[in-house]
Amino acid sequence: MEDQQQVILQRTGRLLTVTLNDPRRRNALGTALFDSLERALDAVTASAGDEQPSVVVLAANGSAFCSGFDLEACVHDTALLPTLVDRLGRLTAQIRALPAVVVAQVQGAALAGGCALVMSCDIVHASADATFGYPVHRIGVSPAVNLPVLLATAGLGAARRIALSGEIISANCAASLGMVHRIHADERTLHEEVAALAQSLCAKGPHALRATKAWLNRVDGTDSSGALGSAAARAAQATIAVCSTSHSRSMLESFWQQRRSRP
Amino acid sequence: MSERASLTIADGCATILLRRAEARNALDCDTIDALRQCIDAAATECDSKRGTVRTLVLAGEGKSFCAGMDLKGVLHDAARMGDMLRGLSSALLALRRLPVPTIARVQGAAIGGGCGLAVVCDFAITHPEAKLGYPEVDLGVCPAVVAPWLVRRIGAGPARSMLLTGGTMSGDEAAARGLVTSCVAAADLDAEVAALTARLSTGGAEALACTKRMLNELDGSLDERIAVEAAELSARVIAGPEAQTSLSRLFASKPQGGPAVPPPR
Numbered sequence: 001m002e003d004q005q006q007v008i009l010q011r012t013g014r015l016l017t018v019t020l021n022d023p024r025r026r027n028a029l030g031t032a033l034f035d036s037l038e039r040a041l042d043a044v045t046a047s048a049g050d051e052q053p054s055v056v057v058l059a060a061n062g063s064a065f066c067s068g069f070d071l072e073a074c075v076h077d078t079a080l081l082p083t084l085v086d087r088l089g090r091l092t093a094q095i096r097a098l099p100a101v102v103v104a105q106v107q108g109a110a111l112a113g114g115c116a117l118v119m120s121c122d123i124v125h126a127s128a129d130a131t132f133g134y135p136v137h138r139i140g141v142s143p144a145v146n147l148p149v150l151l152a153t154a155g156l157g158a159a160r161r162i163a164l165s166g167e168i169i170s171a172n173c174a175a176s177l178g179m180v181h182r183i184h185a186d187e188r189t190l191h192e193e194v195a196a197l198a199q200s201l202c203a204k205g206p207h208a209l210r211a212t213k214a215w216l217n218r219v220d221g222t223d224s225s226g227a228l229g230s231a232a233a234r235a236a237q238a239t240i241a242v243c244s245t246s247h248s249r250s251m252l253e254s255f256w257q258q259r260r261s262r263p
Numbered sequence: 264m265s266e267r268a269s270l271t272i273a274d275g276c277a278t279i280l281l282r283r284a285e286a287r288n289a290l291d292c293d294t295i296d297a298l299r300q301c302i303d304a305a306a307t308e309c310d311s312k313r314g315t316v317r318t319l320v321l322a323g324e325g326k327s328f329c330a331g332m333d334l335k336g337v338l339h340d341a342a343r344m345g346d347m348l349r350g351l352s353s354a355l356l357a358l359r360r361l362p363v364p365t366i367a368r369v370q371g372a373a374i375g376g377g378c379g380l381a382v383v384c385d386f387a388i389t390h391p392e393a394k395l396g397y398p399e400v401d402l403g404v405c406p407a408v409v410a411p412w413l414v415r416r417i418g419a420g421p422a423r424s425m426l427l428t429g430g431t432m433s434g435d436e437a438a439a440r441g442l443v444t445s446c447v448a449a450a451d452l453d454a455e456v457a458a459l460t461a462r463l464s465t466g467g468a469e470a471l472a473c474t475k476r477m478l479n480e481l482d483g484s485l486d487e488r489i490a491v492e493a494a495e496l497s498a499r500v501i502a503g504p505e506a507q508t509s510l511s512r513l514f515a516s517k518p519q520g521g522p523a524v525p526p527p528r
Contacts, residue, residue, distance in 0.1 A: 101427050123424045153420035178417075181424035197428065204429060205403030205505040212400055212426055215407045215496055219489065220419035 007036035008061075014202040016044065016053035016100070023062025029113045030070030031080070034087045041094050052099065054206035055198050058121060059105040065130065066114025071139070075256045078249065081141070082240040088113050089145045089236035092120035093229070096149060096222050099210050101201055105194040106130045106180075107187045111168065116146035118179075119153050122213060125182045125197065126171045127190040132179060133168040139255045140248030145239040148228035152220040154179050267297035270304050275317040276460045277305045277363070284325025289333035290376050292343065295350040302357045309362050317464040319361055320456060321384055322368040328393075329377025334501065335514050341502045348494040348501075351376055352408045355383045359412075359484050362472040364463045368456045369443060374431060375399055379409035382416045382442060385475065388456055389434040390449035395442055396431030402513065403506035407493040415482045417441040 008019040018040050020027040027033070044053055060066060069088075074081040095102055095117070104110075104121035107130055115132050118124055134143035143150075143163050151159040158177040162169065174180040184190040201209065217223035224230070242248060269280050279301045281288040288294070309316045323329050332351070337343040358365065358380070367373070367381035369389035378395050381387040389395065397413070399406035406413075406426050413422040417440060425440070438446035447455045463471065479485055500506055 122427055124420075153418075153423075155418050155420075178420040181421060200429075201427070204400045205509060207503055207505045208400045208403045208405050208500055209427065211405040211496065211500045212407070212410070213423075215405060215410055215493070216414075216419070216423050216426065218492075219411045219414050220423075 005036070006033045007040060009040055011053070014054040014206065015057065015198050016040075016055070017057045017059060017198075020058075020060040020066055023060075023064075025070065026064035026067035026109065027060050027062060027114070028067050028070035028072075029084060029088065030073050031084075033070075034084070034091065037091060038087075038094075041091070041098060044098055044100055045094070052206075054100050054204075054209055055201045056098065056100045056102045057105055057194060057198050058095075058102060058117065059194075060107070062108070064108035064114075065104075065106045065110040066117060067109050068112030068114050068136070071252065071256055071259075075253055081243045081248075081252070084113070085141075085145055085239045085243060086236055088116055089232060089239075092116050092146060092149055093224070093232055095120040096217060096229075097224065099213075101209050101213060103194060103197060103201070105190060106171075107190060109168075112136045112141075112143070116143070116149070119146060119149050122216075123197070124180045125184065125190060125194050126174070126180045127184050127187050128171055129187075130171040130174075130180070130183075131168050132162075132171070132174045133166065134163055135166045135168055137166045138251070140243065140245070140251035142239050142242045144235045144242075145232075147235055148231045149222060150179075152222045152228050267294040268301045270301040270308075272308060272316060275315060275464055277308060277316050277319040279305065279319065279321050281321075281323040281329055284323075284327075286333060287325065287327035287330035287372060288323040288377070289330045290347075290351060291333040291336060292347050292350070294333075295347060295354060299350065299354045299357065302354060302361065306357070306361055314468040316363055317468060318460040319363050319365045320368055320460065321358070321365060321380060323370070323377075325371075327371030327377075328367070328369040328373045329380055330372050331375030331377045334510060338501075338507065338510055338514065341498065344501055345494070345498040348408060348498045349491070351379075352490045352494040355379060355408070355412060356484075356487065356490050358383050359479060362475065363468075364471055364475065366456055366459055366463075367443075368452060369393055369395065369434075370449065370452060375404075375406065376409060378442070379412060382409065383412050386445075386459060387443035388445050388447065388452060388459070389437060389443045390452055391433060391435045391446055392449060393434035393437070394431045395434065395437040396429075397426055398429045398431055400427065401429040403500075403503075403509040405497050405500035407497040407500070408490075411483070411486075411489050411493065413442075415484060 008021045010017040102121040104118045104124045106126040110118045154177045221228040365384040367384040367387040373381045373395045434446045437443045
């Protein structure tokens with residue numbers, strides 16, 4: 001079925017660009033996309049010395065950065081959703097722990113699992129049209145799996161608002177909450193500015209960058225032994241428990257029916 | 264008290280003045296020691312004359328508030344480097360613990376550890392042309408000592424972006440990003456500081472002290488372990504080949520010595 005690469009990897013010196021490449025499905029997170037992302041990040045973690053990238057840019061092709069889980073696949077395979085939640089929890093933890101600075105380059109929608117990916121990155125640049133949020137309660141899913149990282153990034157008040165309301169917020173609003181660090185007028189400027197940032201990061205001492213990232217994880221509690229890091233596993237379990245119920249399943253199915261019948 | 268820093272108290276306002284203008288108040292061992300003595304003396308004054316000292320202003324003599332850590336003299340001396348970073352980390356904690364509201368008067372530059380001093384204060388006032396920021400990673404240095412304070416000031420997400428990106432920013436941008444609490448025309452800097460100290464002095468001294476103590480407890484400011492770990496980590500990274508090479512190159516290009524400030528991006 002895979003007629004194209006789900007993820008495109010491009011290596012230039014110390015920079016690794018990881019581009020989600022399923023624009024037709026708005027880069028929805030399914031099994032194949034997770035497989036590719038995990039492989040790419042595993043390779044970063046396993047590499048050493050000059051082989052190890054010091055900067056990773058996480059980008060996406062198409063009009064949306066990532067619209068969340070592949071719900072169509074979840075409707076067809078009842079066991080899939082809990083698996084995807086588990087994999088999302090691991091993937092976001094892996095991004096946070098990665099010994100490289102991770103920059104998110106976001107255009108269009110970064111919702112639910114897509115927003116979770118962005119929140120686990122170190123630096124977030126977005127185009128003015130980008131949107132963020134966790135509109136998942138309507139399908140009977142909880143965003144709890146991403147709460148520890150969201151909390152560390154946006155602070156208590158903002159995390160509570162975003163996670164409970166399920167509202168989709170603009171790039172400007174996300175910036176005011178500390179979730180986005182730079183906004184660019186259009187996609188072209190976004191690409192240029194992220195390229196310039198990546199270049200400037202690559203010129204810095206990789207050891208200092210790694211040490212600083214690890215220290216920030218320690219300070220904000222998102223390292224594996226920190227309060228938020230150790231809460232992540234519990235959060236994933238709680239999320240899995242919620243989305244495994246029959247009520248959640250029927251909500252997902254009716255949501256999908258409505259979407260399909262939409263003109 | 265050493266000449267590198269002074270403490271004066273007038274009209275209920277204590278002022279700590281960094282006095283190393285010839286090096287833009289860069290923090291070497293002596294300056295950090297002098298600053299620490301002033302902070303401790305201010306704490307004693309606050310305790311002994313309860314309610315009479317109402318605010319503390321931290322300022323720097325000359326053109327710049329503080330250009331950062333002066334690593335030149337200790338670059339190859341790991342033991343003294345460690346002492347210096349521990350000294351700074353512990354001075355920042357002592358400054359935070361003062362029971363009165365503290366205000367940094369930031370003119371010219373507040374870079375690296377100097378920016379750290381401004382951010383530890385409860386308030387920081389600067390002017391649009393000032394240069395602030397944390398260019399540590401640009402030099403292969405880890406801003407571990409200042410990181411926890413920046414996280415407490417602007418939040419973990421924005422702090423992460425700022426520290427990993429490095430570089431410096433204008434006073435305007437520093438205000439927009441929450442690094443300082445206000446930015447006024449350079450000519451109005453003293454008036455703004457005076458207005459704020461006057462305003463803070465009208466509140467109940469015990470109430471302000473209690474509020475500050477509570478905020479310090481809630482945001483983790485009193486975590487001594489983090490402060491100690493930060494100094495150790497920072498010293499370790501500076502002792503590594505990456506920082507040694509880049510700092511040696513920087514000092515060789517600036518034979519006059521002075522602080523480690525990279526060119527603006």
